[in-house]
Amino acid sequence: MARGKTPGLNTGSMSDISFLLLTFFLLTSSINTDQGLQRKLPPPLKQNTEDVKMHKRNVMVVLVNMNDQIMVNSEFLPDVNALKDKTKEFISNPTDAPNMSEKKTVYVNELGREEVVSKGVVSLQNDRGTSYEMYIAVQNQLTAAFNELRDQYSQTHFGKPFNNLTESQRKGVQKVVPVNISEAEPVNYGGNK
């Protein structure tokens, strides 16, 4: 048995092996995360729940039919992109118009003061024949409306956009501008599948 210095291992091929592994993971990994519009579905209806009655002026009814045409409060809306401003106007109701949403004052814990909160609710109903693209476009417009209202509030009260607020400030603003989008129980209007 020869004793003494052990011969040096040739580690050159080690890097080859790790390169191989590296390329494998490079190819199989997907860094881009999933993104999209996030919503919460309502719990299933119980047998004997009564409909919550809401004042008519507080509900903005958005209907989308099987031809992807939009109707807002029995008014035909030719362009989806107009929905955002319409929603903003309805929810915030700056002129206190009698056909738009009422307001109430609520004490918001996180902000430590009373705030004017809109009672408005957007009720969205679509046909089974509506295309998913249009559905997302409508949802996107509604989300944009609420996001902009939150940003407006944050800008005037904190001087920075909603996303830069602290956690508790954000919670407060969420209470002042709640996202009230209610999706109606599905009804088959069009007749076809």
Place this chain on the structure above:
Amino acid sequence: MGRFKKEISKSTPDLNMGSMSDIIFMFLFFFMVITTMRESTLFVTIQLPKATEVQKLEKKSLVANINIGEPNKLYVAKLGHEPRIQLNDQFAEVEDVGEFVYTEKEGRPEGDRNKITWSLKVDKKVKMGIVTDVKQEMRKANAFKVNYSSTKAIK
């Protein structure tokens, strides 16, 4: 002055390759940590709709995918053009969604079961009928956190 001249070696010295593998290993671990295996192959073609107000989904381990779209070229002959649901690695019917929700919840630790986001990946040409059916099934199965997967559009 000429004294310093003599030590010019003829061959270039060997580079030490040992640390190279360290660097590569570092890369390797980085990718191993951030990686999640590519999801099951899609049998349906999905072109996501565009939206401006998208939010990123955090924590990939808490996301379950439900794919809806027209069957691939390979399956179109067998199944036709009618949009289909794909859960994990197979085609499914609307009734299977409840079962899918249950098994997905079972596969995750107890505390996380209500934090799962159900990402609906739906082709933009699909009609809302099938999507509504799936959503109704999800509501029945107590799966409420929904993400309508879409690509970011520039305003």
